[in-house]
Amino acid sequence: MRSETGRVIESLLRGQFICKISDEAGWELLSNESKRQQVNDHLAVLNRQVSSAASDTVYYASYQDLGEEERDVLGHQFQDVVQSLQPLVQWMVLVQEAGSGDEPLAQGVRVRLNELQTTIEDVPALSEQLSKIARFRLFNSTSTSVEGQLKQIFKRLCELGYLVRPNAEKQIYQATGKIEYLYEVLRFIDETESLALEQKAEVMKQENLL
Numbered sequence: 001m002r003s004e005t006g007r008v009i010e011s012l013l014r015g016q017f018i019c020k021i022s023d024e025a026g027w028e029l030l031s032n033e034s035k036r037q038q039v040n041d042h043l044a045v046l047n048r049q050v051s052s053a054a055s056d057t058v059y060y061a062s063y064q065d066l067g068e069e070e071r072d073v074l075g076h077q078f079q080d081v082v083q084s085l086q087p088l089v090q091w092m093v094l095v096q097e098a099g100s101g102d103e104p105l106a107q108g109v110r111v112r113l114n115e116l117q118t119t120i121e122d123v124p125a126l127s128e129q130l131s132k133i134a135r136f137r138l139f140n141s142t143s144t145s146v147e148g149q150l151k152q153i154f155k156r157l158c159e160l161g162y163l164v165r166p167n168a169e170k171q172i173y174q175a176t177g178k179i180e181y182l183y184e185v186l187r188f189i190d191e192t193e194s195l196a197l198e199q200k201a202e203v204m205k206q207e208n209l210l
Contacts (some may be wrong), residue, residue, distance in 0.1 A: 006027060007148050009042050012050065012061035013134035017161050019058040019177025021108055027177075030059040053184050057107060058177030081185060087136035088182060091153060094120075094129055107180050111163070113150055161184070 008026045010023040011018060018026040030036050030050060036059075040049050047070070051062040053174060063070045098119045105111070127146055132147035134141035141152035154173055156164040158189045162182070163173040 005035065005038055005042075009039055009088055012039070012043065012047070012059070013048070015061070016147050017058050017060045017178040017181060019180075021174055022161065022164055022176040022178070027059065031056065033040060039088065054177065056181035057180045060181070070162075082189075084138050085186070085189075086184075087133055087138040089186070090181075091127070091157075094126065094133060097129075098123075098126055103178055105175050107175055107177045109175045111173045113154055113173065117146055120150075122178070 004025065008018065008023075008029055008118050011023065011026060016022070018030060023086060029159045030052075036050055039178045043049055044064060047064050048061045049064045050059055053057050056166065063074070066074070095105055095111060095116065096103070098116055103109075120130055130146060130149055134140065134143070134153060139149075139153045139156050141149045143152060154163060154165075156175070158165060164176055165173050
């Protein structure tokens with residue numbers, strides 16, 4: 001039988017982000033210093049280590065040492081992150097505007113798809129905004145309805161690990177710690193705006209953001 005530590009290691013190696021929302025048992029294991037060291041001992045064989053973001057809100061695997069091959073991988077990963085930022089940020093702004101507009105989306109926040117749909121359908125400006133977001137390659141929706149566009153976006157966000165759906169019978173989603181990681185990436189890019197893409201990827205590794 002696979003151990004809990006083994007399960008967490010496999011999740012990390014698949015590129016998953018582990019937080020209290022997405023995997024509470026895994027997050028609690030990694031929050032324990034001695035157990036996290038056990039995970040690190042296994043990951044070290046593959047030149048990986050456990051890294052964290054947002055004050056240990058979320059854990060993920062990163063490289064220990066950088067060779068030419070690792071630098072190439074990081075460069076591609078960073079490009080993917082950059083290309084995803086615009087649709088992700090626009091979606092988060094839309095959710096905030098369609099809600100109370102007071103607080104940004106954060107880990108643990110629940111988003112009710114049906115309520116969001118009703119609000120957007122009642123406000124033409126929000127419907128237009130959603131339509132533009134849905135057409136981004138990241139979401140790739142071909143639907144012309146608000147309902148269809150939202151369902152495709154939420155499906156992709158679950159696949160990408162930014163949302164989870166605790167109850168498959170309900171259209172209620174919850175933001176994961178990967179949202180907090182995204183905020184750190186945005187702050188990093190803002191602080192290093194003058195750097196070239198390759199330099200940013202290198203600094204992100206040093207800052208444990210990749």
